Amino acid sequence: MSLARILALVCGAGALLATLPWIASDFGLSLVLTCVMYAGLAVTWAMFSGATGYLSLATAAFFGIGAYVTAWGFGTLPYAIVVPLGGLAAAAFAVLVGAAILHLRGAYFAVLTFGLGELVRHAITYFEKSYAHTVGRVLTDVPESWIVYLTVLTIAMAAIAVSAAVRASRFGLALAGIGADEERAQTLGVNTRRAKIAGFALAAFFAGALGAAMAVRWTYIEPNSVFNPFIGFQTVLIAMVGGAHTLIGPLLSSVVFSMLTEFLRLQFPYAFLIVLGLLLIGLVLYLPGGLASIWPLVRARLAALRARSASLERGGAGG
């Protein structure tokens, strides 16, 4: 599908979804909001980590950084400013961290990004206690839920559009080359260091912006609730289930998972996560390409069946 068509679809879907605040119930809106948020997170995660193979477990850290930009900035700055600011803060952090650890092997990179959530959480806790003399923050005069919804929707649609554009671009080719054979890509002229940092920062920007946008839904913000590893886990799971190398895979699976999460997580918080853990394990062991990898197989099967029936119709000649 050409980039132009994808962008048109994104705009269309975005316009359709934008009408929801006026026709859906509160619960329905909340559900779609979660869906849309995870769609944005999963698609941008796949854009970098799916393509390059550098598994980032830092989504929770970036999300939390964005949330805290809102916690600190909202009130003095309007909502429309803190949201992109949160994204930029997360991206800046990603550039710093990326420059330090992106040259390491994938396994080291992944574990270190995982620790980032802890690191940022501790750092912010320390900062809040020592300089702001507070533990958590209360947000007052938060925007109405339809504004929050439209903001998150805009960010997510932008994330999907950017992701599609990257995949069609030279930059996306560089990322794919890094994932296929990094040294080979280097010898063919790709500045892999710059490409990796840029991809990492781009994904971080959207995670941060989403965090900044969602933060207003909590009335009380404190580090422990905002830096939640579950967000990172869910993002990775969604992308992997859908198929981390595709655009549409994470989109579709984010819908399914958000619904599952909304319905089941509050009822069975621990059992639900146990099942998700099992799901990720089973997926990686038996279907590493995600559900999207089934589609080419299905298509091939259908094509083979069609070819068979066509040759049968011809009376088996040459069949």
Next chain:
Amino acid sequence: MGFWLELAATGLITGGIYAVVAIGLNLQYGLMRIMNISHGEFLMLGAYFTWLAHTVLKVNPLVFVPVVAFVLFVLGLVVYRLCFRRIARTSPSVDVIEARSLLVSFGLMFLVQNAAYLAWGADLRGYSFLDQTVEVGSARFTANRLVVFAFALGASLVLIGILRYTLIGKAVRAMMQSPTGAQLVGIDTAVLHPTVFGAGLALAGVAGALLSMVYEISPAMGEPYTVTALIVITLGGLGSTVGALLGGLLLGVVEAFGMHFTSPSLKMLLSYGVFIAVLLARPKGLFAR
């Protein structure tokens, strides 16, 4: 003077735990390229089993340590068979093994941690054991901390000894340096790999058992240790068990002093800082030859 000694000793004690966990992770990653990000969860299990044994069965936790080691070793065999063996068999390259085992262990982490939450709840648990104060020179320690340090150091040295002086240990070291060469000499990876994996988890469990004697435990306690273990491995040089021991002790001391001069909340920042500094100065690790 006593105060600095105590601080250094605290650092060494924490470092001893780091070393035990790191040696375990080192074995798994160095030999099989399995990055087990759920390693810390098995530390947590070791802690909970010990806590259970002490509070329910009234067993002396020190006596229980070998039992924990054994139980987690067996658990390791099972986990390897169910989760990691298939990866080793079906992956086209080492990079893929790393990536897949990382994702699998990521799922395993959530699975084990939440199973613990389900079984024992989120509240902090603990018990008191050997908490009398002991005086060594001008410094004062609680007896349990000294015992933990002795055990951690002992476990590390035993493992270093096994790797250096026994046949199987030499086989493991040979394989860590050259997988294909060692296979040609007839070492059976189908037996060796699960054994080493189990040994790694056993070490994590022992670390957890020791920790339970000193600190309170919770299902989330294991997470930070995995990251720290990786940092220690990098400090000490991948594949070097002695390096993991020295690196762990060093990191513990650096953290203790760093936290004293700044703040306990900045512990992770300190470890990361140390990590990055070492990587820049000596990319192969402080103790690599």
Next chain:
Amino acid sequence: MAEPLLAAQGVSVRFGGLVAVDAVEFELGQGELVGVIGPNGAGKTTFFHVLSGVLAPTEGRLRIGGEDLTGRPAHVFALHGVARTFQTPRVFRDMTAEQNVRFGLEFAGRRRSHAHDAFDDARSILGFVGLGDAAALLAGALTPSRQRLLEIGMALGARPQILLLDEVAAGLTESEVEATAQLIRRVRDELGLGVIWIEHAVRALMNCVERVAVLHQGRKIADGLPQAVAQDPAVVEAYLGDSVA
């Protein structure tokens, strides 16, 4: 005298205590076709890693087209016109042959001017190396010998001035080796590139190149016309009596 395309001055590579490459001096002139031979472990591929920027030398300097690129990352070498193949073909398995070649064109080859029609686009390069019919096939599905040709095509996609070929004839049949040698000659003759070719199939190489350098235990022990090198006693001894001519 014109600036050599490539000049390695006193290049040494040490891994801990092991000396892989030992103070090698080497030059490649415009349009030269040079072979590099030597027994196993002589340091040939390590030397190539240095020439392509994959590895930084422990000592010595590397000049490409007169510019000192010592220690710069590999993509800078590629942007200055150094392209290479690897001992085992490293193609992007999940991309088509055409996409593989286009990769080089998109990056290193993008801003480099090219003097020959063959470099116009991926199709023409594929045609040049003899893979015109395989453009739409997945690289991973090609036979190993065709993958080697694809690797050469990928390298050409970078529109290089210098082509480093690492054992491109390994595992090929006699006739395939001959065809490869002819292709290499054409790369030099028609496209005007400087070529350095490492090979174990020494016979085919000696018949094809106009100069040969011999590495042994990391040191360069000979550098001259093929016939002269073949009779050099040091070279004969290095190969332990194996015939090189």
